[in-house]
Amino acid sequence: xxxxxxxxxxxxxxxxxxxxxxxxxxxxxxxxxxxxxxxxxxxxxxxxxxxxxxxxxxxxxxxxxxxxxxxxxxxxxxxxxxxxxxxxxxxxxxxxxxxxxxxxxxxxxxxxxxxxxxxxxxxxxxxxxxxxxxxxxxxxxxxxxxxxxxxxxxxxxxxxxxxxxxxxxxxxxxxxxxxxxxxxxxxxxxxxxxxxxxxxxxxxxxxxxxxxxxxxxxxxxxxxxxxxxxxxxxxxxxxxxxxxxxxxxxxxxxxxxxxxxxxxxxxxxxxxxxxxxxxxxxxxxxxxxxxxxxxxxxxxxxxxxxxxxxxxxxxxxxxxxxxxxxxxxxxxxxxxxxxxxxxxxxxxxxxxxxxxxxxxxxxxxxxxxxxxxxxxxxxxxxxxxxxxxxxxxxxxxxxxxxxxxxxxxxxxxxxxxxxxxxxxxxxxxxxxxxxxxxxxxxxxxxxxxxxxxxxxxxxxxxxxxxxxxxxxxxxxxxxxxxxxxxxxxxxxxxxxxxxxxxxx
Amino acid sequence: xxxxxxxxxxxxxxxxxxxxxxxxxxxxxxxxxxxxxxxxxxxxxxxxxxxxxxxxxxxxxxxxxxxxxxxxxxxxxxxxxxxxxxxxxxxxxxxxxxxxxxxxxxxxxxxxxxxxxxxxxxxxxxxxxxxxxxxxxxxxxxxxxxxxxxxxxxxxxxxxxxxxxxxxxxxxxxxxxxxxxxxxxxxxxxxxxxxxxxxxxxxxxxxxxxxxxxxxxxxxxxxxxxxxxxxxxxxxxxxxxxxxxxxxxxxxxxxxxxxxxxxxxxxxxxxxxxxxxxxxxxxxxxxxxxxxxxxxxxxxxxxxxxxxxxxxxxxxxxxxxxxxxxxxxxxxxxxxxx
Numbered sequence: 001x002x003x004x005x006x007x008x009x010x011x012x013x014x015x016x017x018x019x020x021x022x023x024x025x026x027x028x029x030x031x032x033x034x035x036x037x038x039x040x041x042x043x044x045x046x047x048x049x050x051x052x053x054x055x056x057x058x059x060x061x062x063x064x065x066x067x068x069x070x071x072x073x074x075x076x077x078x079x080x081x082x083x084x085x086x087x088x089x090x091x092x093x094x095x096x097x098x099x100x101x102x103x104x105x106x107x108x109x110x111x112x113x114x115x116x117x118x119x120x121x122x123x124x125x126x127x128x129x130x131x132x133x134x135x136x137x138x139x140x141x142x143x144x145x146x147x148x149x150x151x152x153x154x155x156x157x158x159x160x161x162x163x164x165x166x167x168x169x170x171x172x173x174x175x176x177x178x179x180x181x182x183x184x185x186x187x188x189x190x191x192x193x194x195x196x197x198x199x200x201x202x203x204x205x206x207x208x209x210x211x212x213x214x215x216x217x218x219x220x221x222x223x224x225x226x227x228x229x230x231x232x233x234x235x236x237x238x239x240x241x242x243x244x245x246x247x248x249x250x251x252x253x254x255x256x257x258x259x260x261x262x263x264x265x266x267x268x269x270x271x272x273x274x275x276x277x278x279x280x281x282x283x284x285x286x287x288x289x290x291x292x293x294x295x296x297x298x299x300x301x302x303x304x305x306x307x308x309x310x311x312x313x314x315x316x317x318x319x320x321x322x323x324x325x326x327x328x329x330x331x332x333x334x335x336x337x338x339x340x341x342x343x344x345x346x347x348x349x350x351x352x353x354x355x356x357x358x359x360x361x362x363x364x365x366x367x368x369x370x371x372x373x374x375x376x377x378x379x380x381x382x383x384x385x386x387x388x389x390x391x392x393x394x395x396x397x398x399x400x401x402x403x404x405x406x407x408x409x410x411x412x413x414x415x416x417x418x419x420x421x422x423x424x425x426x427x428x429x430x431x432x433x434x435x436x437x438x439x440x441x442x443x444x445x446x447x448x449x450x451x452x453x454x455x456x457x458x459x460x461x462x463x464x465x466x467x468x469x470x471x472x473x474x475x476x477x478x479x480x481x482x483x484x485x486x487x488x489x490x491x492x493x494x495x496x497x498x499x500x501x502x503x504x
Numbered sequence: 505x506x507x508x509x510x511x512x513x514x515x516x517x518x519x520x521x522x523x524x525x526x527x528x529x530x531x532x533x534x535x536x537x538x539x540x541x542x543x544x545x546x547x548x549x550x551x552x553x554x555x556x557x558x559x560x561x562x563x564x565x566x567x568x569x570x571x572x573x574x575x576x577x578x579x580x581x582x583x584x585x586x587x588x589x590x591x592x593x594x595x596x597x598x599x600x601x602x603x604x605x606x607x608x609x610x611x612x613x614x615x616x617x618x619x620x621x622x623x624x625x626x627x628x629x630x631x632x633x634x635x636x637x638x639x640x641x642x643x644x645x646x647x648x649x650x651x652x653x654x655x656x657x658x659x660x661x662x663x664x665x666x667x668x669x670x671x672x673x674x675x676x677x678x679x680x681x682x683x684x685x686x687x688x689x690x691x692x693x694x695x696x697x698x699x700x701x702x703x704x705x706x707x708x709x710x711x712x713x714x715x716x717x718x719x720x721x722x723x724x725x726x727x728x729x730x731x732x733x734x735x736x737x738x739x740x741x742x743x744x745x746x747x748x749x750x751x752x753x754x755x756x757x758x759x760x761x762x763x764x765x766x767x768x769x770x771x772x773x774x775x776x777x778x779x780x781x782x783x784x785x786x787x788x789x790x791x792x793x794x795x796x797x798x799x800x801x802x803x804x805x806x807x808x809x810x811x812x813x814x815x816x817x818x819x820x821x822x823x824x825x826x827x828x829x830x831x832x833x834x835x836x837x838x839x840x841x842x
Binding site: 051052053072073074076077083085088089090091092093094098101102103105106132134 | 693696697699700703704706707708709710711712713714824827828829830831832840
C-alpha cells in the first residue's frame with residue numbers, strides 16, 4: 001500500500017470564489033501532514049470534501065489505492081476518517097457523555113463513561129462525562145471533539161486547528177497523543193496557524209494560497225518565517241513599539257468582586273495597552289462581562305470610566321461614553337450569524353452620526369459605513385449584505401474589531417483578539433490595536449497568547465483562578481515569572497512547559 | 505365526598521387523555537427541532553377518519569327493513585373493531601403529517617406557515633369530508649358506543665372500577681406512551697439522535713446523522729398520535745358523534761403545554777391532568793354554588809386554561825433545565841452547509 005489517501009486535482013467553486021483549484025494532496029500511513037494557509041486559502045473546503053460534507057466539482061479521491069467517492073459524512077466515517085472540527089460539532093444542551101456517544105454511534109452508558117474518563121486522562125484532556133456542554137469553556141468543548149475522534153479509532157484523523165484553544169501544556173499532551181497515533185501507522189492531517197507547532201510535529205506540509213497548492217515541504221527544514229512567506233506571499237514585518245505618551249486615567253477598577261472573579265485594582269490610562277494573561281477558564285469571560293456591562297457590578301463605584309462611576313450602567317450607556325468592547329466568541333456574541341454585515345454593524349454602531357434620520361434608519365448610509373469598515377480593515381467578503389456566518393474566522397474578526405475601531409473609542413476592552421485567526425489577519429489586528437493606543441486610546445487586551453501580550457502590552461497582569469494580580473510593566477515580567485503566575489503555585493509543571501515554549 | 509373525588513378523577517381522565525396523546529406526539533416532533541402547529545388539523549382529520557372507519561366496521565343488524573332499505577338497525581362495536589378504527593385514525597394522522605413533513609423537510613418551507621396551513625386544511629377538509637362527501641352525512645351517522653375494557657361487574661368495584669376498569673383503552677395507552685417516549689428520549693441511542701438533531705442540526709449532520717429522515721419519522725409519529733387524540737375526542741370522550749370542529753382548540757392547548765412544560769414528559773402529564781381536573785371540577789362547582797355571579801362563572805370556565813399554564817411556568821423556571829431540555833434548533837429549516 002503506497003498511500004492511505006490521495007486527492008488528485010480537486011476543484012471546487014462557490015459563487016464568486018474558486019475555493020480549490022486543482023489541488024493535489026496525499027497522506028501516507030504513519031505521517032502527520034500539515035495543511036497550511038491563511039483563512040480563505042481553501043483548507044476548509046478541502047477538508048469538507050474529505051469529510052463528505054461537500055462534493056468536489058472535479059478531481060479524484062483515492063483511498064488505500066482505490067478510487068472512491070465520499071458522498072456523505074457517514075461514508076467518510078465508514079472509510080475510517082475521523083474529524084476534529086474547528087467550529088465544534090458539539091451539542092450545547094447535552095452532556096459531554098452524550099456528545100461523545102453521538103460521535104461514536106453508541107449508547108451512553110456506564111462503560112462509555114469509563115472509556116471517556118480513561119481516554120481523556122490518558123491523553124491529558126480532562127473531561128467530566130456528566131458535565132453539561134453549555135457550561136464548558138471553548139477549550140473544554142474542543143476536548144470533547146478530540147476525545148470523540150480518538151474513541152472512534154480512525155485510520156485518518158483530520159484536526160482543524162486543534163490547538164487554537166488549548167493551553168501549551170494541553171497542546172504538548174495532544175502532540176504526544178498525535179505522535180503515538182502516527183507511530184501506530186495512522187495518517188494525520190494537521191491544520192494550524194502556529195508554525196512552530198507544525199515545524200515540531202509534522203512530517204510534511206502542503207501550503208495553500210488562493211485555493212492552489214503553492215508548495216510542499218518538510219517543515220522542520222524550513223524556518224517559520226520561510227513558511228509564513230509561502231503562506232501569505234510577503235514576509236510579515238512586526239511593527240516596532242513606538243515611544244508611548246501615557247495620558248489621563250481612562251478605565252479604573254477598584255475592589256470589583258463577584259462569584260467568579262475578584263479584581264482588587266486595575267488602571268488603564270489613555271495611550272497604553274494593558275494585557276491580562278491567563279489560561280482559559282480562569283475568569284476571563286466574567287472579567288470581560290463586568291467591564292463591558294453585560295454583568296453589572298454590585299457597587300457602582302467599583303468601575304470608573306473617565307472619572308465617572310459606571311459599575312451599575314449597562315453596555316449601551318458605556319458605549320455612549322466612548323467605550324467599545326470586543327468579546328471572545330465571534331459568532332453568537334460579537335455578531336449575529338444570520339444577520340448581514342450591515343445589520344451587525346448597526347448592532348453596536350447605531351448611535352453613529354447619520355444612521356438615524358427622524359428616527360428612521362438610513363440604509364444607504366449604513367451600507368456605506370459597513371463598506372468603509374470592510375475596506376478600511378481588510379475584510380474579504382462577498383458583499384456587505386452577506387451573512388456574518390459566511391465570512392471566514394479571520395475576516396469576521398477583522399470586521400468585528402474594525403466595527404469598534406472605526407468609532408475611535410477612548411477605551412477598548414478586547415477578549416482574545418486573535419483567537420483562531422490566521423497569521424495575516426492576526427498581525428493586521430494587532431497593528432490596529434497598537435495604532436489605536438498610539439492615537440491616545442486606553443486598550444485592555446485579555447489573551448491566552450503570551451507572544452501576543454509581550455508584543456502588544458505596556459503593562460501586564462495575570463488572571464488566575466478568578467483573581468487578577470497587580471499590574472507590572474511588561475519589561476519586568478519574564479516568561480518564567482509570568483508562567484508561574486499563570487499556573488499558580490500548585491502547578492509548576494505547566495509553568496515549566498511555558499518557559500520551554502518561550503525558550504525555543 | 506370521596507365519591508365526588510373519584511368522579512372528578514374519572515372525568516378528568518376523559519378530558520386529559522386526548523391532550524396527553526397529542527402533546528406526547530408533538531413533544532417528540534419538537535425534540536427533533538420541528539414545530540408543527542398543525543396539531544389541531546391533524547386531530548380533526550384523524551378523528552374523522554377514525555369515526556368513518558368505526559362506522560364502516562361496526563356490526564349492524566337491520567331491525568326494520570322495507571323494500572331493501574333499512575330504516576332502523578341495531579349497532580354494536582367490539583374492542584377489535586375499535587382498535588381497527590384507531591389504527592386508521594393513526595395512519596391518516598401520520599399521512600397528514602407527512603404532507604407537512606414533505607413541505608418543511610424537502611422543500612424547506614417555513615414550519616410556522618406550513619403548520620398553520622395544515623390546521624386550516626384539517627378544519628376545511630374534515631368539514632367537507634364529514635359532511636356529505638362520501639354519500640353519507642357523518643354529522644348524522646349513528647355509531648354504537650365503545651364498550652368498556654372490562655365486564656360491567658368489574659366497573660362496579662369501588663375506586664378501581666371507575667378509575668381503571670371502566671376506562672377506555674386509550675387511557676392506559678396514553679400512560680404507556682408517555683413512559684415509552686420518556687424512556688426513548690432519555691435512555692436509547694435513537695432517542696439521543698432525535699435530541700441531537702433538535703439541538704444542533706448542523707452538528708448532527710456533520711457527525712453523519714440523517715437529519716431529514718429523523719425529522720420525517722418524528723413528524724409522522726406526531727401525526728399518528730394527533731390522529732389518535734382526535735379519534736378519542738370523536739369516538740370515546742362522550743359517545744361516538746362527528747361534529748364540525750369538534751376538537752375546539754385542544755391541539756393548540758397541547759402545543760402550549762409542551763412549551764410551558766419545557767419539553768419534559770412528566771410535566772406534560774402534570775399539565776394535561778391539571779387541565780382535566782379543573783375542567784371536571786367546573787360543572788360540579790357551578791352546581792354547588794348555583795347562585796354565583798355571571799362574572800365568576802365565566803372566570804371558572806376560563807380556569808382550566810389558566811391554571812396548568814401558571815403552575816407549569818412557576819415550576820419550570822430553572823434556566824439550566826430549560827437550556828438542557830429546549831431543542832435549540834426548533835423551527836429552523838435545515839439546509840446542509842455547502
